[in-house]
Amino acid sequence: MTRPDAAPGEGSGRPYPVAVVGLACRLPGAADPGAFWRLLRAGADAVGEVPADRWGADGTVRHGAFLDDVGDFDADFFGVSPREAAAMDPQQRLMLELAWEAVEDAGTTPTALAGTAAGVFVGAIWDDYAHLTYRGGAERITAHTVTGLHRSILANRISYLFDLRGPSLAVDTGQSSSLVAVHLACESLRNGESRVALAGGVNLNLVRESAVGAERFGGLSPDGRCFTFDARANGYVRGEGGALVLLKPLADAVAAGDRIYCVIDGSAVGNDGATEGLTVPGREGQQQVLAAAYRRAGVDPTEVQYVELHGTGTRVGDPVEAAALGAVVGRGRGDAGPVRVGSAKTNVGHLEAAAGIVGLVKLALCVRHRELPPSLHFASPNPDIPLDELGLAVQRELTGWPRPDRPLRGGVSSFGMGGTTCHVVVRDAPTEDVAEATGDGWTSWVLSAKTEPALRAYARRLGAWLAGQEDVAPAVVADALARRTRFAHRAVVTAAGGDEFAAALAALADGRPHPLAVTGVAADRVTAFCFTGQGSQY
Template sequence: MEDAIRDGDTIDAVIKGSAVTNDGADKVSYTAPQVDSQAAAIHNALTMAEVSADSISYVEAHGTGTQLGDPIEVAALTQAFRQHTDRRQFCPLGSIKTNIGHLDAAAGIASFIKTVLCLKHRQIPPSLHFEVANPQIDFESSPFSINAELSPWDCDTSPRRAGVSSFGIGGTNAHVILEEHTSGSVNSNTPRPTSPQIIALSAKSSSALKKQTEQLTSLLQEDTSQEDASIDLSAVAYTLQEGRCNFLHRTAVVAGSASEAMKRLADDPGITQAVENPSLIFLLPGQGSGHAGLAEAYSEEPAFQTAYQACQKYIAADRTHSPQAVESECLELFSLQYSLAQLLEAYGVTPTGLLGHSLGEIVAACIAGVFALPDALRLVSLRGQLMDAAPAGAMTVASLLPSQAYDYLDDQLAIAAINASQLVTLTGPLQQMEQLEMRLKADRVAYKRLPVTRAFHSAMMEPVAAKILTEVAKLNLRPPAIPFISCVSGDWITTSDATDPAYWGRQTRSTVQFARGAETVSQLAEPLFLELSTGNNLTSLVSGWKQSFEDTTQDDSRIRCEEPRHSFLELIAKLWSAGVKVDWSATRPADLQTRRIPLPTYPFERERYWIEPGKFEQHTTLAPASAEAATTIDNWFYYPAWKRIIPVTSSSQPTDRQRWLLFTNDSCFSDDLAQLIEQSGQDVFRVRQGDEFEQAGFRQFTVSPDEPTSY
């Protein structure tokens, strides 16, 4: 009971007690029932339930309707009840066999289900076709009466209780005591205000999922069309999330009410073919990516707010100066991406790997456990300070092959990042970058200036890299717990690089090999990408590798600030639809006590596997004209008969003298056989069973069969 209440299960009734007896050895015949054994089962069930028969207000009888069985069953019930009460005709008696007949081995469970439904609806159905009682049953002096019409289940005592009997033909007698569930906290049908919920459906085929969606839509439509609409959307969501299997054909919608859920399901939300255990990659962009409004939008999410406040606490504790533009942007970007990762983890969404761009790699390293959070924030702060102090510069994205980009470089210009096969970021001093852009324009090369004021990943960052190396050398670096891509190599980072301070110095200065990193993660099984930003810059770059892994990017699955709760749940729903495991409990308010409710069951697609007989081609073969007709009846039929053979002559005996080992006993047959063999000139050694091995006479021995040494 405690488990059912904790899990929010629908409780229609409670099994208070049960008992089983068997009188198979005591009956006058195999099929004959016995009063005392049936009464004992009923009495024992009442004892186990710790209730009095006086509190039983309905009994579902075995009720076979036989001349012998019914009087004995009522006598047994009366005998058991009279140990508790002298009341007469207070308890209705019925049997589902008047409705559906005898179901043999399933008769007992049918009675059980009927009684549970009676308790649930608080009504007692009639016993069909009852007109006159069996004259051998004295109902007037018994505790029982027959219910002839549908009646409300009224009783003086509370809660309502019932007994259910099932008696086997061989002598097994079972009785169960059921009680209605009266707690309103779990089974209450009162609708309550609800926050947005994820309605998640899945099936083994798209057609079954479509049918399942139609069934749920019809249920919601039927409920919302009534004035006393009672369906609880949070209970619908909880039942689908926690009470259903997750198959690979999936669809999910987010709704704040039953009517909204009905409309979204009716609008054909689409079916996603999920994959088992997709490789989820978090994409972590660098400076210049969209993150405006994230802190305010997700301030109501506890996991996000806890992580974000922790970042601000560490930043404030180390602050000894007023941060400039680059430092402020870096610290805010780090805090937001780290907090989003913690929020996703709180929803059970954990990445298979991480792919960061420039500063994003430091966030990835912190998420992977290489840097402790305070150390990572100090590193980002120092990195930002040093970049703020660096000379002014610029960065421009150009549509060039890396090999083409080198034609535009000089000693002061560099390739900051190779983002795709034909997309590079060029960097350098402001004046030289302006001249570069003029050349690009003249050559009709598409380009775009980035909104930054420093030449990141250029020679101008070498002083920054040297000081970062010194600072990182003071930190305790740990091996990554989650794989992430190295911006320097474009491959999975090694433990030696991740824990090497010199690597983090190079990472600040070197070209970001994002395209190579995207190609590396494309080799994973079923890659799926999620960008921790309000933008989709990295997602669009990764989508350039679709020829390697088709439609595995979720172009519309990104972080949004509009209606943050609703949009974030939509993101979780899309991730689940793609095959990502999520923690459904995180999608519900912590103080929401929800429950499982009856919903349309799985729409099994019944297929016919009947083996059709092959087409029979009739062949008519005419007998040759010369064939003789079977004129005698002797050749018409086959029948068994003795086969006559020549008898074996007595001379067919062994001619060579041999030794025979004969295991014998004290029977005459053994002696006769030995004598017959000896008469043919053979040597016979007799062996009899004894306690041990010994020679009992000439060519006679005894052995102990269980003793191996006797042989």
């Protein structure tokens, strides 16, 4: 119930916090959250030339951050016919894959969520695949075209295939869409309409026209880089991909013993109102949203250590964002030091509808790993951004958090071109909130897939992941794998160390026998235990 004197959107005091318990992403140069974290830590830049299978280097828009093989999709895995899959926007296909991965990353399965009040909130703004479809004329239109192209189905198809009964909606607030989707998901959890929620966004750049439109709008950098807060700032470079988080009330996550990436204490959404132009950002509106987010979270802004910026690297937008941020979190910091700031757009480009969720995933990983990676392409500050006066400092190298002995508090900002602004307040989970499996000695890893080739591919991916880890607790991996969906084709690897697991997984991937691995096809029957007394003759 809202207080009679509460300001719009304030709610009834501090809301209970929300836990981020599952992550999934597919980004340029990073096929999953682990790869994204390695890219961030290394200070890598995934921007390159436009691939030939899109529209190639046409002299107008030559740079971007792109995914490989956006047309790939295992339709049979999701029970989708080949004809329907061909009619589906690749953004729908990607969201299905990410939803499955986020659910499994949270230590549960789609089957366990079936029939429950699980919400789905997906930010999206472009319809490139619809343009490609309609170019082919009326003969390209089939019985599956409407559902294949309709933006609402980005969320609804997940709810349908997973049998989720909570709210299911696509969100379009421009470039802030995916972070607004997170805000709406948190509100749905807080008012009890959802028990768990998937939230995020997607953005695929499939046609030349959308790229040319961004260039003629004046948003793109002719250098093909995002120079966030830098004196060279002259626009952004487009990126593509998608990400989803699985959210639960913190109390439920703790009770279930879930791994918690980070905790969302509060968020706020607003609009700049009447500024100097429809797409000109307003400092006052941004400042109000920032202040409301920290007020709702019950957090003193001086406790904030890091903010993931909207940070597009535009001449107008960067100074406005810096001024508003400095006014709210940069003031009165005393011995706390400046707020560190950075932008993932310098690594993977501006994912537009999915930009906000990329920022949240980055911050969740920063909290989880207790490190802050560098923000790229910063040499000297924009002359209109007096960083020292504003109490801000661009994160230029890989470091720990400034005050690791304090709660790791951060924020994420995302702005739409029409003025809709969102800010989410994040912190680390108390150590007692985090439960993980431990143990030494022999451990079994269980793998399963729908087909034998898929099982081999699964073993290869798991082996590749293992090769990139410096220190793996086999029991933690075993616990995570045991929680995943069980399909008919199965393998069990029993080993005591990483080298042994790696060797057995390599053998599975190649279809070779290995003494530590067992494979088989599960029978579709009920398991029974017989206690026959003397036993052996049975």
